[in-house]
Amino acid sequence: MIRLAVGALALLLPTAFAADCRVATVGSPHSNCWDIATAAGISTTQLSSFNPGLDCGKLQPGQRLCISSGTLPNISPKPNPDGSCATHTVAPGTWCALIATQYGITEADIERFNKNTYKWKGCSSLQANAIICVSSGTPPPIPVNPNLQCGPESPGNKTCPLNLRRTCGGSQLKRKIGYYAGWAARRSCQSFKPNNLDLQGYTGVIFAFATISQSNEISLASADEQILRDTANLKNKWPNLEVTIAVGGWAFSMDDPTKTLFTQMISTRANRAKFITSVQNFLSKYNLDGIDIDMEYPAAIERQGPTSDTPNLTAFFSEIKTALGSKVVSVAAPAGYWFLRGFEINKIVKDVTYINMMSYDFHGPWDLAVQGEDGTAKPHTSSKEIMDAINLYTRAGVDFNKVNLGLAWYGRTYAVGGCRGTGCLMSGGGKPGPCTGESSIKSQTEIWNEIKDAKITPTYDSNTHTYWYNKDGDFITYDDTNSWKYNLNGTDKCETAASALRPFGCYKDCCLYLGVGEYDNVQIRAKEVKEAALSILDICHGAGLSRRGAQRRALPLAALVPMIIGKWNMIVYINIGAAVIGALATALSVIFKNWNDDEDRGEFVLQTVQETQKKYPEFNIIMAHSDHTPSFEEPCYHRHVEFDRPFPHGTYGYEIYLARRGNFTLKGDGGYMNWAWSGYISEDPNNKKQLAVHPPGAGYGYAAPVQGKYVENGQTKSTELIVSLG
Structure with a gap:
């Protein structure tokens, strides 16, 4: 029986344990399937049969292939x-x-083995010189940096002098704050003035930037004075809005000759007192609600900051909070330990209203000079690095009720040549944007316009929850709606607020070149069409009809709008959204086509403009009068009612439009425009000639060619016009 058992076992061995195959290694010396098969004396068909799932187009150097039957010898580490x-x-x-x-x-094994490895950011962000796991088991120890005084990489893993307590709990969005950069109003293109801001849902605006003078007083550039006043006046429309002034910024803090002024101001009690007194006067002068301190960064060796910056800044916050009382005192703080160590954040937090955490610019072209970085293009924001920053603040004992999560409203660009995607080696920053004019950065509006114009389909990186695309040798990485939603939802683990730490700019739902079918929130658009149209109907009446009679004829059409809204997704899906809204506007116009009440004719135009502007202050009203209807091809326009009746002083028909404030392209067929109030029309930015449309004053304003026709030296010329509404 023993002999039979052994014999039975011997018979089972060949089927239970397959023999190892003969192995060829890609690149030693052959690198393609044909050469490897030929050298082994087999066909490519046999090579594929020995290696199920083999893709000859994706061979990797060092990859092992079977060149006989059997299985690859297992060489995976234990x-x-x-x-x-x-x-x-x-x-x-x-x-x-x-x-x-x-x-x-x-x-996939590498991703699985390294879930708990220190600073592991996934294969898409693999870092040079990192020590990673290539087998299962506990991760490698954290490398020691002898230059660090504390933290996980310090000798002995010394605890940093921060209070370690966890405050994560429930979440409730309590604040929504935006930085408004004064220079946005002065840009040569895509300018954005304070009255362009749609602040619905915002609790605060921070105006950037004031500076510090050599005499230790707050200072504001003369070009920003009226812009700041206009920003503060937004509180007339949004009474609960807090408007504060930011002092400092990266360039002021880091560059000569101003980089020493923060250190100088906080260095003595007398200097701090002089600055605080000037701030009190400044807030009163401009009707502001507080101050935001953006010192980048205290005690940082990059700006030769002395270690005394740290306690001096703590003393400054204590003193200014006492002096300003109920006014807002906030601080812009970094999202990483390297710069955060210059703040006694556990002491400062009790003296500030909130902290604006700069959870962006984790990476950029500057990585080329950063020790430990591999010189590859990476997203400048990343959901994982944002959560690391949140954990850092949590370990510091910061109450997250006082933290605003920074959301970037711009993207970073890298020069990568022909390489595509993340992980490409970069040579520096990418090409400047047409309006920002600075290498390595593009505004959100520039990115959206570039995507639309070039018909680009961006890639969503689910590891970092960012978007990217390649264009003209550049890698462009940025956040979008899904990114912001993900990062805000991620903070549900810690009670935090949200702060849009960005220069306000054109919003995607009113931005350039975005068609109705691509609009993110089309139901709001349909609602605006309904409400604005009805606001005009409220003061209209037609030939032979009373106002009430006209409304009775029009309201059944307006009543269709809720039905349109309810079916909007389907309407957009079958690509008839623009036609549906256009048909509604046209039908409404027919009701008032035969206007013949001379007494009301001119007054009606002015009354319509005035009342609609009052009800919808975030819009501009555009009146066009021409024998030929101008063609408005941008989605920022909402045409509501057409009127084929003349102005009092002419025989032209006219139309009334409602347009969001901002920059947009205006095209037409040779008709003329009248602006209800001040604005300006300028040519394409590449052409220096300027055309102006003046405020109406006592009359109806001055006409300017819609299509871009103008007379110069007796010759009629044409150009496409760019319109900026003020």
Whole structure:
């Protein structure tokens, strides 16, 4: 029986344990399937049969292939006897798939092995010189940096002098704050003035930036004075809005000759007192609600900041909070330990109304000079790094009721040549945007316009929850609606507020070149069409009809709007959204086509403009009068009612439009425009000639060619006009 049992076992061995195959390694010396098969004396069909799932177009250097029947010998590393994982040091210019082939594992294995590895950001953000796991087991120890005084990388893993207590709990969005940059109103293109701001839902606006004078007083550029007053006046429309002034900023804090002025101001009690007194007078002069301190960064070696900055800044916040009482005192603070260590954040937090955490610019072209970075293009925001920043503040004992999460309203660009996607080696910043004019950065509006104009389909990176695309040798990375939603939802684990830490600009729902079918919130658009149209109907009446009679004829059409809204997704899906809204506006216009009440004719135009502007102050009213209807091709326009009746002083018909404030392209067929109030029309930014449309004054204003026709030296010329509403 023993002999039979052994014999039975021997018969089972060939089927239970397959033999190892003969192995060829890609690149040693052959690098394609044909050469490898030929050298092994087999066909490519046999090579594929020996390697199920083989893709000859995706061979990796070092990849092992079977060139006979059998299975690949298992060379994958085993965990160390102490339970720690086998490790690999990432060489510059390598990637996960290449490393995986070296160890006979997969890229998915590397992701799985390194879930708990220190500073692991996924294969898409693999860092040079990082020590990673290539087997299961406990992750490698955190590398020691002898230059650090505390923290996880310091010798002995010393605890940093921050209170360690956790305050994460429920979440409730309590604040929504935006930075408004004064220079946005002065840009040559895509200018954005304070009255362009749609502040619905915002609790505060921070005006950037005031500075500090050599005499330790707050100072504001003369070009910003009226812009700041206009910003403060927004409180007339939004009474609960808090408007504050930001002092400092990156350039002021880091560049000569101003980089020493923060240090100088906070260095003595007398200097601090002089600055605080000037702030009190400044807030009173401009009717402001407080101040935001943006010192980048105290005690930072990058600006040769002395270590005394740290206690002096703490003393400053204590003193200014006492002096300003109920006024807002906020601080812009970094999202990483390196710069945060210059703040006694656990002491400062009790003296500030809130902290604006700058949870962006984690990466950029400056990574080329950062030790430990591999010189590859990475998203400047990242959901993982944002959560790391939140954890850092939590460990610092910061009450997250006082923290505003920074959301970037711009993207970063890298020069990467022909390489595509994240992880490409960069040579520096990408090309400047047409309006921002600065390498390595593009505004959100520039990015949206570029995507639309070039018909680009961006890629969503689910690892970092950011978007990217490549264009003209540049890698562009940015956030969008899904990114912001994800990051805000992620903060539900910690009680935090939200702060849109960005220069306000054109919003996507009214931005350039976005068609109805691409509009993110089309129901709001349909609602605006309904409400604005009805606001005009409220003061209209037609030939032979009383106002009430006219409304009775019009309201059944207006009643269709709720039905349109309810079916809007389907309408957009079948691509008839523009036609539906256009038909509604046209039908309403027919009711008032035969206007013949001479007494009301001119008064009606002015009354319509005045009352609609009062009810919808975030819009501009545009009146066009022409024998030929101008063609408005941008979605920021909402045409509501057409009137084929003349102005009192002419025989032209006219139309009334409602347009969001902002920049947009205006095209037409040779008709003329009248503006209800001040604005200006300028040519294409590449053409220096300027055309102006003046305020109406006592009359109806001055006409300017819609299509861009103008007379110069007796010759009629044409150009496409760019319109900026003020």
